[in-house]
Amino acid sequence: MTVQQEIQMKMLLTMAHNDYAKELKARAFFKVNDRALSEDLVQKTFLKTWNYLVKGGKIETMKAFLYHILNNVIVDEYRRHKASSLDVLLEKGFEPRVDYSPQIINKLDGKGALSMIDSLPQKYQKVLRMRYIQDLTLEEMSDITGQSKNTIAVQVHRGLELIKSLYKSKEENNNMGSLSFQ
Numbered sequence: 093m094t095v096q097q098e099i100q101m102k103m104l105l106t107m108a109h110n111d112y113a114k115e116l117k118a119r120a121f122f123k124v125n126d127r128a129l130s131e132d133l134v135q136k137t138f139l140k141t142w143n144y145l146v147k148g149g150k151i152e153t154m155k156a157f158l159y160h161i162l163n164n165v166i167v168d169e170y171r172r173h174k175a176s177s178l179d180v181l182l183e184k185g186f187e188p189r190v191d192y193s194p195q196i197i198n199k200l201d202g203k204g205a206l207s208m209i210d211s212l213p214q215k216y217q218k219v220l221r222m223r224y225i226q227d228l229t230l231e232e233m234s235d236i237t238g239q240s241k242n243t244i245a246v247q248v249h250r251g252l253e254l255i256k257s258l259y260k261s262k263e264e265n266n267n268m269g270s271l272s273f274q
Contacts, residue, residue, distance in 0.1 A: 101145045108154045109138060116162055123166045133169060137162045208258050209251075216251030223248050 113134060120130035140161050144151070151157045209220050222228045222236065230241040230248075237244065 101142070104154070105138065105142055105145065108141070108158060112155055112158055113138075116158060119159070120162060120166060124169065129169070133162065133165050136165050140165070204259070204262075208255050211258065212251055212254055216247060216254060219244055219247045220251045220255075 116134045116137060117130050120133045121127055124130055124133065137158055141151075141158060206225075209217055212220070218237075219233060222233050223230075228236070230244050233239075233244045234241045
């Protein structure tokens with residue numbers, strides 16, 4: 093690029109800035125509703141236009157080109173992930189915390205269910221442990237016990253039904269015990 097071409101591009105961009113900068117800022121402000129950000133977006137627009145010209149790009153209609161670049165810059169801004177400062181969030185009252193209660197309840201329920209397995213008849217204990225503790229399939233359980241898959245499936249189902257009924261009766265007893273008469 094010659095010095096003469098660079099001077100022409102500077103003049104072209106300076107004239108475009110003088111002619112369209114105010115309108116471009118208004119357009120950007122309308123889209124982002126932040127004056128400082130809209131000015132930054134317009135500056136990015138002119139910078140991208142300059143880079144395009146330096147690379148040898150030709151612009152037929154400067155106003156249309158600038159608006160096209162500005163719209164792309166605005167879209168990029170919308171898509172950009174907004175990072176919030178932890179200090180700002182704390183000032184607004186945000187207090188980060190982790191609630192472990194669902195995990196604790198699930199663990200306790202699981203331990204309760206395991207202890208209920210011990211109160212079942214031996215044949216149900218065996219299949220429920222293989223199925224839910226050892227995570228065996230019905231086919232694997234059939235190979236181990238020598239029983240058919242259908243027989244094992246029925247035993248698992250009946251064992252679960254017994255645990256459900258034990259759990260319900262336990263819950264009902266707990267609810268009855270927590271009632272108080274005044």
